[in-house]
Amino acid sequence: MVFSPHTPEDRAMMLQAIGVDRIEQLFEGIPASYRFPELRLPPPVAEADIFRELLELSLRNWSTVATPTFLGAGSYNHYVPAVVHQILWRGEFYTAYTPYQPEVSQGTLQSIYEFQSLVCLLTGMDVANASMYDGATALAEGALLCVSPSRGRTAIVVAGTVHPYYRGVLRTYTRGLPVEVREVPIPDSLRTAPQDLERFVDESTACVVVQYPNFYGRIEDLAALAETAHAVGARFVVSTYPIALGLLRPPGELGADVVTGEGQCLGIPQSFGGPGLGLLAARMELVRHLPGRLIGATVDREGKRGFVMVLQTREQHIRREKATSNICTNQGLMALAATVYLSALGRRGLQKIAELCYHKAHYLAQRIAELPGWSLVGEGAFFNEFVVRCPQDPRAINEFLLQRGIIGGLAVGELVPQQDDLMLLCATELTTKEHIDRLVEALRDLTL
Template identity: 55%
Template sequence: MTSYRHRYLPMTDQDEADMLQAIGLSSIDDLFRDIPDSVRYKETLPVSAPLDEFALWTHLRELSERNTDTSRCISFLGAGLYDHHIPAVIGHLISRSEFYTAYTPYQPEISQGELQAIFEFQSYICELTAMPVANASMYDGPTALAEAGLLAAGATRRKRLVVSRGVHPEARQLLATSARGLGLEIAEVDYIPADGTTDPELLEQAVNDQTAAVIVQSPNFFGCIERIADIAALAHAQGALLAVSVNPLSLGLLEPPGRLGADIVVGDAQPLGIPQSFGGPTCGFFAVAEPLMRRMPGRIVGQTVDRNGKRGFVLTLQAREQHIRREKATSNICSNQALLALCAAVYLSVMGRAGIQEAALLNTRKAHYAAAAAAAIPGYSMPMAAPFFNEFILRLPDKLSCAALSERLLNDGILAGYDLGQSYPELTGHMLLAVTEKRTRADIDRLLARLEEYA
């Protein structure tokens, strides 16, 4: 056994021999003897020979340079993950050991700092969404949306969920997977092609007295802003709940769903200071009307006082399978994204009310500038007329595919938008473009020049 191997695998040849002897085996291969020989891999794995530390770092660096990222590329890609500015203070605070290495704060007397941070996150989410109660976070936005459907089914004792096709395709897939296990019916309602929002006539036909919840997203996957108040009235007339998935940054400008009749508000906190990280992890949030508080998945951090009247924080309402009998649990969600919830809390505290409004306004104005200018280029057009936040759909010229455009833009240092044909066959040849506050006018004009050149 070499010292190099010993550095990463703390076991000597003698250690290995002693352990095999203790369990009555003669070799490592004997551990796998129950696996049929016909299905065992007998070739040499296609990896390099052992490398020393310097050579390994060189190799890994070469591999990493084959990728690109938003520090080297101008990104117009959104579709659920966005290239927003992340204040430097976030990295500084979440890297503190008491946060970075913390686990579930089961012992409140020694976890007051983390519990307070989660409490602040909950408070910010309540203020953003205008909902009275929020939990201590979820894994991500799609998980939160699926849990919203399950909560509605349990609260109403109904089995039908009506979901807009304007909801993120991956979130709808996750909802369908969760619903299948509980025998819930999913009915999808289409959008208005020329508008981009949920078709109200189709929605009215789909919602009945067996509907547990109507589930919509606003801004939806196309970036379009849904008519939440109208949808809420329609759902409530049939005794159904309304669950709304939102982009939290958009609430710096838009009326919060809690004031428009939503019973459940969920979303992903990624726009609030959380890196894209190659697709995750992110942090979901979950807020409800007060009558639904005890049905929420996960748990809540509550504020109280000790015997001396000093403010303190505790975990409360932990109606999850880790704490009570599994058949009585509201959810099998057993953890929250505390570190990333802290990112969002720090972001919101640093930005403040005025900063969130300004960031949302920049997203809106820059996206509308880009959309209007792109649609004015011969061959391009905007097929959907509904108001939008920071994403919009651009129809490409017939001779130009999304794949071809993406490849050419990438060669020019621009990360293109999302090819909608991947999720919506009827929108083949349409690209979803996101414009955040990080995009300068020069960035946008560079994209526009390339679009005109390729038309």
């Protein structure tokens, strides 16, 4: 069966019905310079030859499995257990669509229910949805669900220590809406203090948004920041790095009203930047404002456990343009990956991964701080990322490291103005002592 079921005769009949002779005539309204160019494809070759050529091309790529990598900043090189892909590749999951019909979707519904339950356990919140696109959109949605024009709560206060990309997505989401985004300047300590927020919060503040750990790897004092937000009647929104929650107290125990996060680190490969997985959880009082699917467990007339979609009156297929849920086909496959990953590791496994990340990052920081001309920047505890001040341009340093077969950290100045001499470095459980020693030796050679 060919990909397109339409025969040449079918296409001719359709063109005749709309009054044109050739398909190309449909695109005459588009200037030629903007049309897709003619494809100059090579002649066909044998499948074995194509496979050999693609294999040779793939060998030119660098693999983070074998290459020392210290780049994080929102996408992290964690090990993905084999069981994750084994489950994902099952046909009933791999091609599953949004489960409108519970009687034929029990497996998909149960996997989403388990995902929601795990997110609630991880974040310390009451309810979670069936995932968002990524951490940035989850944060924007989490902030917006706190906005209430009828109560005069239309201002979002976001800490400067939140990821620059996340802040950019938040600005995009609120453009054209009667919402004011107030960005708190980045403190020299790279860690937000309650006094940094005080002149930005008032009776119009809908929520205060922070990151935990923040963009610079520092661990914010959530309890103190939550108190500052709640003192003016605002809600407290926290964007998290889920692996860190294997070691840190969950935001729900520290005053968070909404918790979001990027779930890529939970069994999802980096894949050149996507797809990701947005986590969104909240207090029960906000459940009717949560976007996305919500799955619940119930029993049938025979007392057997079953799974259903709940609160569907919020949904687009019922309320159309008045829907409060704006996301339909969610990142279901990625949510399943996170579910399998967390289930396979369990509480102790996740804690062990977090401990490895923490200790390896601190060993890395200690070794780099010993180098002449290098120094740690920031105050307070950090998890598995930290910032250093470099003796040379971080971009040039990264070019040098690439020549040594090492992927360096993030040149912070590429994302944040006036921070051109800073580099953000990361370590995960896959970072070995040999990797760290190799990096330090390369940096020592660079500064000699």
